[in-house]
Amino acid sequence: xxxxxxxxxxxxxxxxxxxxxxxxxxxxxxxxxxxxxxxxxxxxxxxxxxxxxxxxxxxxxxxxxxxxxxxxxxxxxxxxxxxxxxxxxxxxxxxxxxxxxxxxxxxxxxxxxxxxxxxxxxxxxxxxxxxxxxxxxxxxxxxxxxxxxxxxxxxxxxxxxxxxxxxxxxxxxxxxxxxxxxxxxxxxxxxxxxxxxxxxxxxxxxxxxxxxxxxxxxxxxxxxxxxxxxxxxxxxxxxxxxxxxxxxxxxxxxxxxxxxxxxxxxxxxxxxxxxxxxxxxxxxxxxxxxxxxxxxxxxxxxxxxxxxxxxxxxxxxxxxxxxxxxxxxxxxxxxxxxxxxxxxxxxxxxxxxxxxxxxxxxxxxxxxxxxxxxxxxxxxxxxxxxxxxxxxxxxxxxxxxxxxxxxxxxxxxxxxxxxxxxx
Amino acid sequence: xxxxxxxxxxxxxxxxxxxxxxxxxxxxxxxxxxxxxxxxxxxxxxxxxxxxxxxxxxxxxxxxxxxxxxxxxxxxxxxxxxxxxxxxxxxxxxxxxxxxxxxxxxxxxxxxxxxxxxxxxxxxxxxxxxxxxxxxxxxxxxxxxxxxxxxxxxxxxxxxxxxxxxxxxxxxxxxxxxxxxxxxxxxxxxxxxxxxxxxxxxxxxxxxxxxxxxxxxxxxxxxxxxxxxxxxxxxxxxxxxxxxxxxxxxxxxxxxxxxxxxxxxxxxxxxxxxxxxxxxxxxxxxxxxxxxxxxxxxxxxxxxxxxxxxxxxxxxxxxxxxxxxxxxxxxxxxxxxxxxxxxxxxxxxxxxxxxxxxxxxxxxxxxxxxxxxxxxxxxxxxxxxxxxxxxxxxxxxxxxxxxxxxxxxxxxx
Numbered sequence: 001x002x003x004x005x006x007x008x009x010x011x012x013x014x015x016x017x018x019x020x021x022x023x024x025x026x027x028x029x030x031x032x033x034x035x036x037x038x039x040x041x042x043x044x045x046x047x048x049x050x051x052x053x054x055x056x057x058x059x060x061x062x063x064x065x066x067x068x069x070x071x072x073x074x075x076x077x078x079x080x081x082x083x084x085x086x087x088x089x090x091x092x093x094x095x096x097x098x099x100x101x102x103x104x105x106x107x108x109x110x111x112x113x114x115x116x117x118x119x120x121x122x123x124x125x126x127x128x129x130x131x132x133x134x135x136x137x138x139x140x141x142x143x144x145x146x147x148x149x150x151x152x153x154x155x156x157x158x159x160x161x162x163x164x165x166x167x168x169x170x171x172x173x174x175x176x177x178x179x180x181x182x183x184x185x186x187x188x189x190x191x192x193x194x195x196x197x198x199x200x201x202x203x204x205x206x207x208x209x210x211x212x213x214x215x216x217x218x219x220x221x222x223x224x225x226x227x228x229x230x231x232x233x234x235x236x237x238x239x240x241x242x243x244x245x246x247x248x249x250x251x252x253x254x255x256x257x258x259x260x261x262x263x264x265x266x267x268x269x270x271x272x273x274x275x276x277x278x279x280x281x282x283x284x285x286x287x288x289x290x291x292x293x294x295x296x297x298x299x300x301x302x303x304x305x306x307x308x309x310x311x312x313x314x315x316x317x318x319x320x321x322x323x324x325x326x327x328x329x330x331x332x333x334x335x336x337x338x339x340x341x342x343x344x345x346x347x348x349x350x351x352x353x354x355x356x357x358x359x360x361x362x363x364x365x366x367x368x369x370x371x372x373x374x375x376x377x378x379x380x381x382x383x384x385x386x387x388x389x390x391x392x393x394x395x396x397x398x399x400x401x402x403x404x405x406x407x408x409x410x411x412x413x414x415x416x417x418x419x420x421x422x423x
Numbered sequence: 424x425x426x427x428x429x430x431x432x433x434x435x436x437x438x439x440x441x442x443x444x445x446x447x448x449x450x451x452x453x454x455x456x457x458x459x460x461x462x463x464x465x466x467x468x469x470x471x472x473x474x475x476x477x478x479x480x481x482x483x484x485x486x487x488x489x490x491x492x493x494x495x496x497x498x499x500x501x502x503x504x505x506x507x508x509x510x511x512x513x514x515x516x517x518x519x520x521x522x523x524x525x526x527x528x529x530x531x532x533x534x535x536x537x538x539x540x541x542x543x544x545x546x547x548x549x550x551x552x553x554x555x556x557x558x559x560x561x562x563x564x565x566x567x568x569x570x571x572x573x574x575x576x577x578x579x580x581x582x583x584x585x586x587x588x589x590x591x592x593x594x595x596x597x598x599x600x601x602x603x604x605x606x607x608x609x610x611x612x613x614x615x616x617x618x619x620x621x622x623x624x625x626x627x628x629x630x631x632x633x634x635x636x637x638x639x640x641x642x643x644x645x646x647x648x649x650x651x652x653x654x655x656x657x658x659x660x661x662x663x664x665x666x667x668x669x670x671x672x673x674x675x676x677x678x679x680x681x682x683x684x685x686x687x688x689x690x691x692x693x694x695x696x697x698x699x700x701x702x703x704x705x706x707x708x709x710x711x712x713x714x715x716x717x718x719x720x721x722x723x724x725x726x727x728x729x730x731x732x733x734x735x736x737x738x739x740x741x742x743x744x745x746x747x748x749x750x751x752x753x754x755x756x757x758x759x760x761x762x763x764x765x766x767x768x769x770x771x772x773x774x775x776x777x778x779x780x781x782x783x784x785x786x787x788x789x790x791x792x793x794x795x796x797x798x799x800x801x802x803x804x805x806x807x808x809x810x811x812x813x814x815x816x817x818x819x820x821x822x823x824x825x826x827x828x829x830x831x832x833x834x835x836x
Contacts, residue, residue, distance in 0.1 A: 015614035018621075039614055057668035059646040071645040072667050140767050143793070148767040152751040156665065156673060160686030161742075161753030163761050165675065167596030168585060173682050176675040177755055178593040180585035181662035182641035189791070191606040196792040198613035199454050203429045203797055205620055211796035219771050219791030222761055226442065226597035227478070227491065232758035233774060233786040234490035235478035239596075239758065244582070245573070247596035249477075255573070256591060264591060266577040352569035356592060358655040359580030359640040360647035362633075367565040373634055387648040392638045393611045393630035394560070398618040 014040020015398040019104050019201065022096075023080065025052035026109035028217065029137040030076035031183070032190035033107055036197070037079035038391075038400050043107075044099060044415055045080040048087070051409045061382075067409055068381075074406045078377065078388065082407025083416045087118050098419035100125050100132070104210075105197055109137040112149050122212050133200045133210040137193050141216035153217065158185035162221025167228045167239060167247035177241055182359070188224050189217040253324075257331045263339035268346070268353035270326035272310065277302040277322075279349035280329045293332050298325035363387065377402050424778075426498075427455035429797035433616070436461065436515075436522040437499065439608075440471030442598060443572065443632060444528030444556055445495040446605020447612060452498035453790055453799035459518065459815055460496065460806060464503035464836060468808045470529075480782045486808060487781040493805040494787045497777050501806025502815050503836045506537050510835045515539070517820050519547045523619075524612055528556040528604070531566045541627040550625040552615040556608045560631030570632065572598025579636030580654075584643065588658045600636045607635040642667045664722065671718035672698075675755060676730045678738035684755035685738040687729070687745065691715070697748040702732055779804025812836050 019041040023033040025048075037043040056065065057072035083099075086092035097120065100106055106122070108115065115121040122134035136142050139153040159165050159179045169177040196213040204210055222229065231237040231249055239247035244256045244266070255267050271277045281299050284290055302308055302322040312319040330353070334342045339355045346353040362368045373390040391400035433456040437448045452458040462468035467486050469475065478490035504511040519525060525544055527534050534540070534555070544551045555561060558570025558578075573594070576582045582594035611628045619625055646652045646667075654660055665673045665688070672695075675686045689695045692715060699707035706728045711717040718725055733741060738754040745752035754760075761768055768774065773789040782804065790799045812831070816822040822830070830836045 015618040035610070054668075057642075059642060059650060059652070059667060061649055063650065071649055072642045075642045075645050141771060141793070143770075146767055146770050148765075151746050152749060153753070154665075154670070154673075154688040154690060154751045156663070156675075156688050157686050157751045157753040160675060160684070160755045161761075163756055163758070164595075164597075164599075165684075165686070165755050166757055169593050169596070170587075170590065174677075175587065175590075176663060176677065176684055178585055178587060179663055179675065179686070180581060180595055180599070181660055182581065182584055182639055182643065183667075184581075184599070184639065187639055187641075188603070191603060191610070192790070192792050195450060195606060195609045195613065196794060198610060198617065199429050199450075200794060202433075202613060202616060202620075205617075206432055207796075209796055211794050213792055213794055215792045216767075216771060217791075218767060219773050219789075222768055222773055223788040223791055224599070224602045225758075226599075226601065228597060228758055229762060229788055230490055230494045231478045232762050233494075233788075234480055236759075237478060241593075241596050244591065244594045245596070246598070264583075266573055266582070268574060269571075347565070347568040350569070352571065352574050354570075354574040354577035356577045356582050356594075357580055358583045358653060359637075359643045360653050361655070362580055362637045362640070363644070363648065365578075367559060367563045368634065368637065370563040371560060371631065371634065373637065386645070389638050389640065389644050390634070392607050392635040393628055395611065395615060395618075395626055395628040397622075397624050397626035398614070 012397065012399055014038070014401055015395065016041040020102060021105045021107055022046060022099050022103045024108040024110060025054065026137070027054050028109035028186050029107055029190060029193060030054065031187050032135070032137065032193040033080060034076050034078055035190065035194045036105070036107070038402055040398070040401070041105075043080040044412070045077060045082045045407060046096065046099070047082060047084050047409065049084060051084070055409075074386070075388075077406035079403045080407055081412035081415065082410065083413050084410040085416065087120060093118055093120055095416050095419055096120055097125060098422070099416070101129065102419070103132065104201070105133045105135060107135045107193065107197075112138055112142045126210065126212070131204060131208060131210045133197060133204065133213065135193050135197050135213045135215065137189050137215045137217065139216070140218045142214050148218070155179070155183050155185040158217045158221050162218050163225040163228055164221055167225055167241055169241040170243045173241070185217060185221055189215050189220040192220050253327060257334045259334060259337055259339035259342055261338040264356040265334050265339050265342055266354040266356055267327070267330040267334060268351060270323055270330060271351065272323075273307045274303055276351060277307060277326065279351065280326065280333070283333055283345060283349060284329065287333065287336055289332070289336060293329060295325040295328060298322050299329060302326070375402055377405050379405050424802045425800050427453065427797055427800045429454035429794060430456040433457065433524070434522045435459065435524045435526055436518050438525070438527035438529065438534065439556070440528065441473060441571070442491070442495050442601035443604030444526065444608065445471070446602060447556070447608035448499065448526055449495055449497060449605065450609040450790070451612065453801055454797070455800070458499040459811070460499050460501045461515065462501060462503050462808060464505050464809065464834070465507070468503070480785060490785070493777070493779050493782060493785055496805030497787055497801050498803050499806055500811040500815055501809060502812050503809035505835055508835050510830065510833070512538060514816070514820065514835070516547050519544060519551065521819060522548070522551070523616065524552045524554060526554050526608070526612065530569055531557050531559070531561045545625060550619055550623060552612065552619055552625045552628070554608060554612050554615060554628045554630065556604060556630040556632060558632050560634065561629045572601045575600040575604070575632045575636055579633045580640045581636055584640065584654060584660050585662050586660050587663065588661045592660070600632055603639065604632040604635060669715060669719050671715060671722050672725050672729050674726050676733040678733050678741065679736055683738050685733055685741045686753050686755060688751040690751065694750045697750050698745065701744060701748060702729070704728070704732060775801045777801055777804040780807050780810060809836060
């Protein structure tokens with residue numbers, strides 16, 4: 001292999017091959033199970049009788065409901081195998097304990113008291129198997145001294161009560177603050193569930209001991225606000241939300257415009273160096289718009305004086321003028337080009353900026369396509385494959401891979417039968 | 424000071440900065456890995472601009488005073504190496520030879536141009552794990568393009584999907600993908616180590632933060648690939664509502680006072696019945712609202728009615744009353760409220776205090792997970808520039824204090 005990071009041999013197993021995970025189906029933790037499964041772990045998803053309620057979550061295949069038609073279920077349960085167990089019944093509880101006895105990791109997002117009442121909690125099942133790793137994802141954490149541990153949450157209330165929502169929205173504060181889409185409250189907690197599980201796996205390799213990883217969705221949201229938290233922690237200052245840019249203690253300048261095709265553009269950071277100012281001047285000349293941009297003089301002055309330093313802005317009014325002219329020049333050029341045309345033009349001149357893509361447009365962008373982000377997954381009973389989002393990172397010696405579509409109800413029940421026969 | 428024992432056998436040669444990279448090695452350091460930040464003395468470590476950026480603990484300014492830098496680099500060691508000089512490159516080779524991982528989040532190709540391509544890294548240490556993290560990754564047509572948090576978020580769909588109808592997207596009011604760039608990178612590093620421990624084989628993991636971000640778009644992606652439905656359509660996005668699954672009412676409503684808000688989620692008919700009984704106004708008896716489908720079809724009208732009810736009430740009281748009835752609700756929390764006034768975050772120990780050589784004692788973000796046997800420990804602040812030159816070059820690379828002083832005088836450190 002050369003230094004090319006994407007040269008992968010087909011059929012190579014993922015990094016977590018051989019790791020056995022028992023996952024209790026849940027809304028909160030499904031993404032964590034998917035990540036472990038797509039990274040090669042053998043994940044067995046345990047559903048209650050009749051199937052887990054997330055099988056009824058929209059959207060549906062062709063918009064028709066049905067237990068095997070939920071695209072939410074498909075999306076969050078790739079590469080898993082599925083069994084059905086009634087944990088309330090002695091036989092179901094015994095089967096679950098039997099599955100756990102052969103597992104490395106348990107992943108669950110149950111109400112803090114439920115499993116203990118069934119005799120199936122980590123304190124009970126880890127007593128005889130200290131090497132077991134047990135990951136809980138709950139709204140406020142599972143420790144009994146946590147005062148809010150019984151509060152109910154959804155993705156919206158996690159992000160609203162946990163901090164991120166305060167930071168997001170519009171300059172107009174009569175409009176509500178905004179919760180970002182895509183289940184980010186749950187997914188944020190799931191990233192911590194996976195990272196802490198892997199830390200526990202690495203520790204077990206040297207100590208032989210497993211442990212309980214107690215993930216709090218509320219705490220995860222709280223430490224996912226960047227300066228929102230540490231402006232308060234360090235300086236007792238409160239950030240305020242702004243349209244399309246960082247919430248800040250002091251108001252910052254706008255960074256948005258719209259291309260001629262109606263697609264929004266993030267104009268990035270204004271030019272500061274000589275090369276950046278010169279690139280913008282040349283660009284305005286290339287599109288033949290010098291006469292339409294009166295402040296081109298300021299851009300040329302900035303080239304002559306050696307650019308503008310950020311620290312000058314507070315004290316030097318002329319530097320501030322030139323900095324503002326650079327920002328205006330970006331917006332001026334962007335409004336004369338299509339969004340992608342501006343994006344390529346700016347980036348090829350060394351200026352960071354972005355097209356504001358809708359989620360589905362990542363499947364159509366040439367860069368994502370070239371790196372293999374579109375992944376085809378067979379759905380044999382439909383007689384076709386479906387395009388799924390691909391790997392979060394490329395690791396050629398042990399690649400991420402969707403090994404199969406989500407499990408149908410009880411599709412791998414033989415795994416339970418095998419435990420019963422053994423036990 | 425104590426260290427966690429979870430990852431105590433790991434050593435990371437770390438070039439990361441900002442949060443997108445530094446967040447990854449922060450996780451490892453919190454769990455006891457020996458993370459050694461390598462910084463450029465000529466540029467005073469200012470490749471990581473957060474070194475000198477607000478918030479500040481007092482009136483002092485400069486490269487040791489950045490509050491964000493301290494937050495993101497707790498429990499790490501810091502050395503300086505002027506890699507323009509042969510002696511510094513030799514010291515780096517020695518450090519790589521005894522490290523498990525080399526991490527960086529420069530623009531693509533920067534580390535290779537400094538003389539440390541992956542081929543060179545594995546010549547130095549055959550089983551080295553090299554994890555790079557940049558906006559568009561090291562292959563593909565945009566590999567030379569530059570990004571930072573908001574650019575990544577715009578290019579991966581997450582900016583677009585955060586907003587209200589008939590308005591431009593609101594996006595994320597912070598670098599959300601710097602947080603998750605760090606989290607995905609930590610996962611990538613540990614996956615690479617698990618693979619190495621099993622097979623003896625290192626590798627180069629190429630992480631593109633835009634791709635990592637695109638995996639977070641949720642079921643909307645399959646709604647497009649399966650049903651052909653785009654989020655770029657009239658009336659969308661409406662991310663305070665819930666489409667997957669549909670819930671109604673489900674929104675953020677203004678309450679009594681200025682810029683006060685409460686989030687309410689009715690997950691199902693039972694939640695709606697409880698809410699309707701609590702509100703008790705005639706409109707709640709509207710037959711159309713008795714089913715989820717009916718509430719969804721009239722959601723704008725329902726939002727108007729519930730919003731008017733909330734407008735004259737206290738957000739904390741609304742949330743507490745709904746919670747008592749089993750309905751998910753939360754006041755939109757201001758920073759002070761969740762940091763200083765939330766009994767759950769303090770009981771969790773979510774805001775530990777670290778000791779920084781210049782800043783003194785400063786509170787930082789803790790971790791939202793507790794491990795029962797080898798939990799994280801955050802006690803040390805971020806390293807000042809070259810703070811651990813003597814310790815690391817002495818303890819790990821066998822240099823005497825006099826040799827270190829000479830290297831410093833020559834400009835190598």
